[in-house]
Amino acid sequence: MTPVILSGGSGTRLWPVSRASYPKQFCDFFEGSFLGNTIGRLKELGDVYILTTQSMATLTRRAVNRDALKDENVLLEPMGKNTGPAIALLCHVLAQRGKLDEIVGVFPSDHLIADEDVFKRAVKLAAEVAGQGYVVTLGVTPNSPSTGYGYIEVTGDQVAASPGLAAMKVHGFREKPNLTTAQEYVRSGRHFWNAGMFMFRVRDMIGHFQNFQPQIWAGISAIQPDLSNLEHNYARVDSISIDYAIMEKLDRQACVPCDMGWSDVGSWDEMARLSDESGSVRSQSRAKVFTTDASNNYVFSVPNKVIGLIDVTDLIVVDTPDALLVVRKGSSQKVKDLVDNLRQAGMPEVTEHPGQG
Numbered sequence: 001m002t003p004v005i006l007s008g009g010s011g012t013r014l015w016p017v018s019r020a021s022y023p024k025q026f027c028d029f030f031e032g033s034f035l036g037n038t039i040g041r042l043k044e045l046g047d048v049y050i051l052t053t054q055s056m057a058t059l060t061r062r063a064v065n066r067d068a069l070k071d072e073n074v075l076l077e078p079m080g081k082n083t084g085p086a087i088a089l090l091c092h093v094l095a096q097r098g099k100l101d102e103i104v105g106v107f108p109s110d111h112l113i114a115d116e117d118v119f120k121r122a123v124k125l126a127a128e129v130a131g132q133g134y135v136v137t138l139g140v141t142p143n144s145p146s147t148g149y150g151y152i153e154v155t156g157d158q159v160a161a162s163p164g165l166a167a168m169k170v171h172g173f174r175e176k177p178n179l180t181t182a183q184e185y186v187r188s189g190r191h192f193w194n195a196g197m198f199m200f201r202v203r204d205m206i207g208h209f210q211n212f213q214p215q216i217w218a219g220i221s222a223i224q225p226d227l228s229n230l231e232h233n234y235a236r237v238d239s240i241s242i243d244y245a246i247m248e249k250l251d252r253q254a255c256v257p258c259d260m261g262w263s264d265v266g267s268w269d270e271m272a273r274l275s276d277e278s279g280s281v282r283s284q285s286r287a288k289v290f291t292t293d294a295s296n297n298y299v300f301s302v303p304n305k306v307i308g309l310i311d312v313t314d315l316i317v318v319d320t321p322d323a324l325l326v327v328r329k330g331s332s333q334k335v336k337d338l339v340d341n342l343r344q345a346g347m348p349e350v351t352e353h354p355g356q357g
Contacts, residue, residue, distance in 0.1 A: 001127045001199070002102050003042040004090060007035060007052040007060060007109035008080055012339045013267055013332075016323035017302060020351040025110040026059050029271065029300075034110040035060075039067045041116050042107065045123060049073045050109075051090055053080050078231040083196075084213065084245035085237045088220040091206050096225050100203045103127045108196050112274070114261025122165055122258040123199070129160050129167045130199040134254045135208070135247065136167060139192025141259040145182035148266070150175055150194040150243070152255050153185075159254045170253040173243060192257045194243070195264070205246070212249045216240075268316045268325075268332040272298035287319070296329070323349050 011023030018024040025035040032040075042048050048069055052060050054076045064074055075093060077086060087106065094102060105123055113119050119138075126136040139152045154168035161167070173194065177185060185191035209217040219237040223230050247253070263270060275298060287301030294309040301307060301319040309315070316332060318325040327335065342350045 001046045001105055001123075002049060002094070002099065003045045003047075003105045003107060004049040004051060005035070005038055005042065005107055005109045006083060006086060006196075007050055007056060008086075009110060012336050014265075014271070015335055015339050016318060016320045016325055016349065017300070019349075019353060022059070022353055023056075023110075024265075026063070029265070030112070033063070034112070034265075035063050036067065038107060038109050038111070039063065039069065041113065041119065042105075043067070045105065045120070047073065049075065049090070051075045051077070051086055052109075053077045078234050081234065081237060081239045083242040084240040085216055085220065085234065087205065087242050087246075088209050088213070088216055088237075089223070089234070091202050091209070092220050092223060094202050095206060100206075102202050103130050103199060104202055104205075105199045106197065108264070110265070111195065112261075112263045112265050115259070118164075118258050119260040121162065122256045122260065125160060125162045125165050125167055126199045126254075126256045129254050129256070130201055130204075132159070133201070133204055134159065134167075134252050135198060135200045135204065135250055136254045136256060137170070137247075138195060138197040138260075139255040139257040140195045140262045141257055142186050142191070142193050145179060145186045146193070147176055147179055147182050149264075151177065151185050151191040152194050153188075153191050154255050154257065155190075165256060165258060167254045167256045170250075170255050173248050192255060193262075195262055198242075198247070208246045208250065213240075213245050216245070268298070268300075268318060268327065268335065269329060271300065272316055272329065298329070320353070322354050 007025055009023045011018040011020050014024050018027050026033050039048055050060055050073065057076055060074055064071065075090060077089065105127065122138055126138060129136045137152055151174040153171040153174055155171045157169040159167040159169060216237045219233045223233050263274060265271060287299045288306045289299045291309045294312050296313050297309055297315045299307055299317045305319060314329040316327045316329055339350055
């Protein structure tokens with residue numbers, strides 16, 4: 001199979017460490033960057049491709065050089081158009097390279113997977129089912145009634161199985177629910193978080209674009225093999241997610257539910273939770289934290305700095321050379337609003353780290 005990493009994002013939810021010009025997937029939050037760790041766990045599955053935007057080309061090529069990936073395996077979108085056109089472009093390029101019958105696995109660049117053995121076994125089963133003509137998602141077993149993720153609902157029909165895993169037919173995709181609905185989903189045992197990981201045969205996905213998104217496919221399929229008209233054609237296609245464009249319209253679709261220690265690490269609250277709960281995850285924060293009558297606080301410091309906390313609880317403190325974030329635990333989703341305010345004020349710290357400009 002061919003594993004493909006989708007590497008995009010604006011880098012706002014983990015500000016001030018992650019920024020627009022140096023987003024989350026390139027940051028060393030744990031042992032190595034998210035992108036580097038993703039490449040590492042996918043390399044044994046096949047010849048890794050990376051699909052990213054032109055604006056991320058330099059950072060991506062540095063990662064490619066470090067991990068000895070092929071330069072021709074880096075595909076650059078001229079501009080971000082969401083995951084639908086990105087997958088269409090990928091399929092078009094692979095078809096031009098004689099890979100119409102290749103099984104492709106698509107994975108985000110900036111997620112954490114603690115149990116890589118379960119992940120790889122789930123990918124293997126999903127790839128086998130994709131060979132039967134299904135588009136197959138990896139469903140994450142929910143550990144809480146989260147309202148922040150979309151869900152995949154499965155039926156009771158099993159397509160294939162391997163020890164400890166089963167591929168189930170998909171009943172449908174469900175939007176991010178309210179809390180009551182999320183609680184019902186978890187109780188049902190038939191709903192799994194949609195982590196944006198899926199497998200398909202190139203030929204089959206091209207057929208789905210031809211059937212469900214003929215205008216997008218017309219624009220993408222007209223791109224020349226040398227990509228000389230890529231920017232012109234890409235600018236004309238609609239921006240749409242692969243879920244809306246294709247996945248929600250499919251009948252022949254399966255899901256492999258699994259508990260692989262997954263997190264999208266989408267907020268500082270999630271970073272703090274992982275630090276507290278997962279012994280296998282080690283934060284790269286180099287803060288020397290000293291406390292007096294302070295408890296349940298989380299500190300992440302990029303420089304090697306001494307930080308003191310007195311008479312405070314439930315705080316998240318993030319320190320970088322040019323910016324400091326202090327937020328109450330449970331409120332870190334508001335970081336995006338703060339970044340919007342900083343952007344409107346014209347603050348360069350939104351986009352760049354010192355010395356980047």
